Amino acid sequence: MTDRVLTRVKAVICIYCGEVVVGDIEVMDGAAEAIRESFVKHDEGCTQNPIRTERERLRAERDLLRAAIALDAPALLEVLAEAEHTRWANWMRYQQTAPAEKRADWPRKAALAYWGMTNEEQESDRIEARKTLEIVRTYLRAAVDAFDKEG
Numbered sequence: 001m002t003d004r005v006l007t008r009v010k011a012v013i014c015i016y017c018g019e020v021v022v023g024d025i026e027v028m029d030g031a032a033e034a035i036r037e038s039f040v041k042h043d044e045g046c047t048q049n050p051i052r053t054e055r056e057r058l059r060a061e062r063d064l065l066r067a068a069i070a071l072d073a074p075a076l077l078e079v080l081a082e083a084e085h086t087r088w089a090n091w092m093r094y095q096q097t098a099p100a101e102k103r104a105d106w107p108r109k110a111a112l113a114y115w116g117m118t119n120e121e122q123e124s125d126r127i128e129a130r131k132t133l134e135i136v137r138t139y140l141r142a143a144v145d146a147f148d149k150e151g
Helices: 031-045 050-070 074-097 100-111 119-150
Strands: 006-009 020-022 025-028
Touching: 020 031, 031 050, 050 119, 074 119
Parallel strands: none
Antiparallel strands: 006 025
């Protein structure tokens, strides 16, 4: 016959909401584990628990990002294609009026990888990339707003 261990538990109180999860009881043997599990279950579901709240926010953000990644966005594609055409058309007009010394440097720049360019040359490309990024941000904001309105 094994010895039974009697443990007295005065109270287990949630530090977030103050709820008494377990009151003044005596437990035998493995019942303490059941009390711990009961408290963990309360802690995970406590609406005052900041970790739970942050975890839910991050999960919602992750789900929204997954939806954005999987998005079949023909409308966005058309907006980006229009922006690229405008960029190309502006470039074509600029080529016709660019000074000869600028045109003479274009073959060198065209042969360089992005990371081989000077910071100033890279910044010129970043300006164009920011324009594209803003189009994508605007589109995603509209998608998020539509998602929020749906529920």
